[in-house]
Amino acid sequence: MAGLLDKQRIIAPHDYNRWLIPPAALAIHLCIGQAYAFSVFNLPMTKLIGITQSAPGDWKLTELGWIFTLAIVFLGLSAAAAGRWLEEVGPRKAMFVAACCFGGGFVISAFGASIHNIWLIYLGYGVIGGCGLGIGYISPVSTLIKWFPDRPGMATGMAIMGFGGGAFIASPLSVFLMRAFSSSTSVGVAPTFLVMGIIYFAFMMFGVFTVRLPAPGWKPAGYVAPSEPKKLVTTENVDVDTALKTPQFYLLWWVLCLNVTAGIGVLGQASAMSQEMFPGRVTPLAAAGFVGLMSLFNMGGRFFWASLSDYIGRRNTYFVFFLLGILLYSLVPKTGSVGSVSLFVICFLIIISMYGGGFSTIPAYLRDVFGTMHVGAIHGRLLTAWSAAGVFGPVIVNYMREYQIDSGVPKAQAYNVTMYVMAGLLVIGFLCNFFMTAVHQRHHMRVQEKTA
Secondary structure, eight states: OHHHHOGGGGBOOTTOOGGGHHHHHHHHHHHHGGGGGGGGGHHHHTTTTTSSSOOTTOOOHHHHHHHHHHHHHHHHHHHHHHHHHHHHHOHHHHHHHHHHHHHHHHHHHHHHHHTTOHHHHIIIIIIIHHHHHHHHHHTTHHHHHHHOTTOHHHHHHHHHHHHHHHHHHHHHHHHHHHHHHOBTTBOSHHHHHHHHHHHHHHHHHHHHHHOOBOOTTOOOTTOOOOSSOOTTOOSSOOOHHHHTTSHHHHHHHHHHHHHHHHHHHHHHTHHHHHHHHSTTTSOHHHHHHHHHHHHHHHHHHHHHHHHHHHHHOHHHHHHHHHHHHHHHHHHHHHHHHTTOHHHHHHHHHHHHHHHHHHHHHHHHHHHHHHOSTTHHHHHHHHTHHHHHHHHHHHHHHHHHHHHHHHTTOOGGGTTHHHHHHHHHHHHHHHHHHHTOOOOOGGGSHHHHHHHO
């Protein structure tokens, strides 16, 4: 098995069709993208003891919210830690490790749910599964950038759109399996976790054994590198450790963190939020459909916005995200007050498309600013911003909701203040993007080598 995973075994011949690589990336990202559908388990897991309704001893939503939060935290931490290792061992070995962690995390969580031990679910899905998310997330990104130097935005869009679309499959699958396994003594969560762990591991193996790396010196037919770089697009390279010493890295860190914080909190509670803001009008099945629809726009937005960034630039693309996001988040409370489910859905579908677009555009943004040589490792380090956002977003949404309800605010209005807070975060993100400039030439690898 070790030989099959070696980096040298996956070097493609010069005439290899590069369009065979995106399906390998999608096989990984469509599976780990299940994380975005985890909210469909939240309400059922508040009834593991009571079955039909929450009973004493059942878990609260605030406790369950930490499962998703931990998964995102360890996604970022594992991506940061594994960036250099990925470049050394290649994407196949990294994808295999990701499959073992993600599938194994489900198995451990199944046991935790069966004995009603939330700490095992924190460990299984949150920690081990989160490591699978992080390693699997970065594995195809730098590979596709190498295969598509002529369209880096489109390439990262192809790599990452599967992560956004995973919930479109996982959400109805989870509901179907829980119904199939439910009984008078079980809500069906534990066996659903077990089956999903096995299914996802099997599908991720397809990506493991189909991914390839371009041969040294390979270029697409007819491709000519631009002779003069555009603004904020360098032809030089910056070492990953040097990148961490530049202000550009930290500005981009906050650009990603604030954009993700604004989206991830509501995404993690999308199912419960839609039901509570429109009680009696949005059923659990309709809420699951809403989560799936958000997943579709999350996926489509990743490809659309990243591809568009090849034409209008990464910085301008993020300006659109922040300005339009501020407007839409400020509008969401109005949708609840007028009772417009359709306007609520439209607002969040656009928001989620830009949320996904932010993820798929950031690797190309990094490539533009720091060069291609260490973009995978730098991308992994930057994903610690996702870890931070994975704490900030759900905590803001969950605990502000609970505080509002405890203060006597109706559940339908408990998210209003949160939406204005999210809009305020996007204002700060806009300013960080505004101050982005090119990396000073003293940080370029050639300059450092000459002066060493």
